[in-house]
Amino acid sequence: MTVESTAARKPRRSSGAGTKRASAKKTPQAPDEPQLVQLLTPEGERVTHPDYEIDLTADELRGLYRDMVLTRRFDAEATSLQRQGELGLWASLLGQEAAQIGSGRALRDDDYVFPTYREHGVAWCRGVDPTNLLGMFRGVNHGGWDPNSNNFHLYTIVIGSQTLHATGYAMGVAKDGADSAVIAYFGDGASSQGDVAESFTFSAVYNAPVVFFCQNNQWAISEPTEKQMRVPLYQRAQGFGFPGVRVDGNDVLACLAVTKSALERARRGEGPTLVEAFTYRMGAHTTTDDPTRYRADEEREAWKAKDPILRVRTYLENQGLADAAFFEETEAESEALGKRVREAVRSMPDPDTMAIFENVYADGHALVDEERAQFAAYRASFAEEGK
Amino acid sequence: MAVKKLPIAKAINESLRKALETDPKVLVMGEDVGQLGGVFRVTDGLFKDFGEGRVIDTPLAESGIVGTAIGLALRGYRPVVEIQFDGFVFPAYDQIVTQLAKMHARSLGKIKLPVVIRIPYGGGIGAVEHHSESPEALFAHVAGLKIVSPSDASDAYWMLQQAIQGDDPVIFFEPKRRYWDKGEVDFDAIPAPLHSARVERAGTDLTLVAYGPMVKVCKEAAAAAADEGKSVEVLDLRSMSPIDFDTIQASVEKTRRLVVVHEAPVFYGAGAEIAARITERCFYHLEAPVLRVGGYHAPYPPARLEEEYLPGLDRVLDAVDRSLAY
Numbered sequence: 052m053t054v055e056s057t058a059a060r061k062p063r064r065s066s067g068a069g070t071k072r073a074s075a076k077k078t079p080q081a082p083d084e085p086q087l088v089q090l091l092t093p094e095g096e097r098v099t100h101p102d103y104e105i106d107l108t109a110d111e112l113r114g115l116y117r118d119m120v121l122t123r124r125f126d127a128e129a130t131s132l133q134r135q136g137e138l139g140l141w142a143s144l145l146g147q148e149a150a151q152i153g154s155g156r157a158l159r160d161d162d163y164v165f166p167t168y169r170e171h172g173v174a175w176c177r178g179v180d181p182t183n184l185l186g187m188f189r190g191v192n193h194g195g196w197d198p199n200s201n202n203f204h205l206y207t208i209v210i211g212s213q214t215l216h217a218t219g220y221a222m223g224v225a226k227d228g229a230d231s232a233v234i235a236y237f238g239d240g241a242s243s244q245g246d247v248a249e250s251f252t253f254s255a256v257y258n259a260p261v262v263f264f265c266q267n268n269q270w271a272i273s274e275p276t277e278k279q280m281r282v283p284l285y286q287r288a289q290g291f292g293f294p295g296v297r298v299d300g301n302d303v304l305a306c307l308a309v310t311k312s313a314l315e316r317a318r319r320g321e322g323p324t325l326v327e328a329f330t331y332r333m334g335a336h337t338t339t340d341d342p343t344r345y346r347a348d349e350e351r352e353a354w355k356a357k358d359p360i361l362r363v364r365t366y367l368e369n370q371g372l373a374d375a376a377f378f379e380e381t382e383a384e385s386e387a388l389g390k391r392v393r394e395a396v397r398s399m400p401d402p403d404t405m406a407i408f409e410n411v412y413a414d415g416h417a418l419v420d421e422e423r424a425q426f427a428a429y430r431a432s433f434a435e436e437g438k
Numbered sequence: 439m440a441v442k443k444l445p446i447a448k449a450i451n452e453s454l455r456k457a458l459e460t461d462p463k464v465l466v467m468g469e470d471v472g473q474l475g476g477v478f479r480v481t482d483g484l485f486k487d488f489g490e491g492r493v494i495d496t497p498l499a500e501s502g503i504v505g506t507a508i509g510l511a512l513r514g515y516r517p518v519v520e521i522q523f524d525g526f527v528f529p530a531y532d533q534i535v536t537q538l539a540k541m542h543a544r545s546l547g548k549i550k551l552p553v554v555i556r557i558p559y560g561g562g563i564g565a566v567e568h569h570s571e572s573p574e575a576l577f578a579h580v581a582g583l584k585i586v587s588p589s590d591a592s593d594a595y596w597m598l599q600q601a602i603q604g605d606d607p608v609i610f611f612e613p614k615r616r617y618w619d620k621g622e623v624d625f626d627a628i629p630a631p632l633h634s635a636r637v638e639r640a641g642t643d644l645t646l647v648a649y650g651p652m653v654k655v656c657k658e659a660a661a662a663a664a665d666e667g668k669s670v671e672v673l674d675l676r677s678m679s680p681i682d683f684d685t686i687q688a689s690v691e692k693t694r695r696l697v698v699v700h701e702a703p704v705f706y707g708a709g710a711e712i713a714a715r716i717t718e719r720c721f722y723h724l725e726a727p728v729l730r731v732g733g734y735h736a737p738y739p740p741a742r743l744e745e746e747y748l749p750g751l752d753r754v755l756d757a758v759d760r761s762l763a764y
Binding site: 419 | 491496497499501502504505506507508509510511512513514515529532533536537540541542543544545546547548549550552581582584604605606633679680681682683
């Protein structure tokens with residue numbers, strides 16, 4: 052792949068620690084930086100790339116815009132609900148809408164997704180009801196959706212673990228002779244985890260149909276990418292024997308095109324691909340985090356100029372692909388979504404106390420049965436006292 | 439082939455073969471399990487007969503083995519994973535504890551992970567460090583896992599069948615120093631429930647509870663005690679999670695004395711759990727405190743010292759005498 056080989060020749064120093072901050076000032080294609088696949092500039096200009104092209108209808112372009120707006124609205128509502136005490140925690144995806152919608156819309160229904168805990172946009176693309184994502188953040192469950200209904204696995208909190216599950220699942224897909232693909236999401240911090248390295252090894256050795264989609268949002272809570280790696284992340288794939296590509300993670304068209312290409316490669320039986328979506332975590336790591344302690348406002352402002360949604364809107368407007376009525380409708384729809392989410396969370400019931408003992412085992416376990424009975428008797432003793 | 443006399447290793451091999459034959463979703467995976475047939479030859483011949491699609495030589499990465507087994511189970515497969523030695527399971531500990539054990543509950547019952555992890559465990563083979571450990575308590579402490587260990591060929595065959603057929607993750611601890619002990623396997627038998635304990639030898643004066651490699655030692659101890667006129671009952675626990683406390687309780691209500699024996703360190707070990715619960719259940723029957731015999735709170739020693747470290751006949755008999763002296 053040209054992208055990979057060109058970048059791999061570059062001296063390590065120039066593409067290492069300086070990359071992240073410099074990219075805010077320079078254009079992504081500056082000669083001393085790793086190449087970045089881009090199809091829509093921050094200014095909303097459509098550009099071409101020799102390896103990745105995409106031809107979308109006006110309807111599809113508007114659809115991507117709508118997905119991103121609604122995802123951002125849902126995310127903002129969840130943050131508000133946390134501030135209001137309705138959620139215990141929220142992990143915002145603000146700024147990563149293009150990476151998630153672009154990759155999410157590249158998937159087929161029969162593909163399978165292994166998310167981290169921040170893939171709200173991908174969940175949206177898979178048709179998972181957004182309110183279902185909030186149960187774990189409210190504390191009523193650890194994951195409230197059926198993974199097989201939408202081929203969207205439960206959120207995984209232990210960093211990087213799901214990349215191995217995705218790899219195993221993809222090994223199974225290949226065994227079944229199916230032409231589905233699997234996508235594993237993870238972040239720049241997770242790339243330091245042994246499980247991620249092992250998933251690269253296993254997927255390469257077994258030629259598993261999996262796409263590793265890393266959202267490099269520049270920050271692992273407080274640690275910048277310099278604390279995780281000395282070479283651009285996508286270059287790591289080469290050492291494992293499969294291609295890596297860096298894409299503008301704030302460009303929904305590029306993310307869609309690159310992911311689609313990687314998924315097709317997997318379907319053809321050509322094995323894994325690492326996609327590094329170069330993006331930025333505009334918000335805090337989670338609602339418990341305070342980014343003012345470790346990063347400068349200027350950096351965030353520079354990335355704000357590269358907003359993933361604004362550039363699509365500019366493009367749609369400049370090309371006359373959407374009228375005022377469309378933007379108004381989308382706005383109204385997003386307000387309605389916010390309201391629906393708000394009401395759903397507020398009316399979300401606490402689980403029954405005895406749910407503690409449910410589903411610990413599939414086939415039951417004598418100790419769980421014994422402790423359930425003991426606890427039920429203990430609770431019943433209060434009811435009797437009250438009489 | 440209704441009944442055959444087989445070493446434990448061969449009984450496990452036959453059980454894996456049977457599972458591979460009867461369920462196309464069963465996979466055998468691990469380091470060196472294919473071409474080589476496993477470092478203990480437990481998977482001998484399976485690669486040849488079922489091919490690399492079913493008997494998978496994996497990269498040398500235990501977390502990767504268990505993590506991909508979870509993914510394969512999510513796709514509908516039933517992986518039987520081999521961890522080469524007890525002391526090498528720890529790179530996979532995170533996947534086992536945070537993912538394998540908890541995904542069923544996390545999914546509110548929608549995901550089932552029928553993954554069996556076979557681990558040759560325990561000492562007595564003169565090995566180097568990390569090849570002789572008994573880490574069962576570290577797993578039994580985790581809800582979502584089931585922990586079993588056979589002590590003879592028949593159990594090795596049947597308990598592995600049951601573990602593979604069940605829908606829960608099972609850690610199957612194999613007593614590696616007993617791999618070549620022969621026993622009869624009735625291939626047409628109706629096996630006892632997987633998580634039931636079994637009375638190996640009836641007695642009236644004291645109950646010895648053991649599992650895996652220590653069952654043989656306890657049976658020898660009971661025979662030696664009989665020569666001195668002491669009637670010792672021996673229970674093979676078979677399952678460390680869940681534990682069949684009813685069978686232990688019934689025995690202790692009869693004998694009124696209990697000694698628990700395992701290779702694993704005594705501190706926080708299975709014996710502690712059994713002692714606590716049996717004391718609760720049998721407080722008014724007990725004539726003596728529950729005693730434990732096991733490893734010490736020290737790293738497993740170099741091979742030249744392991745005979746002293748491992749509970750042997752004399753240490754078990756010493757505990758029997760101490761209990762009977764109350």
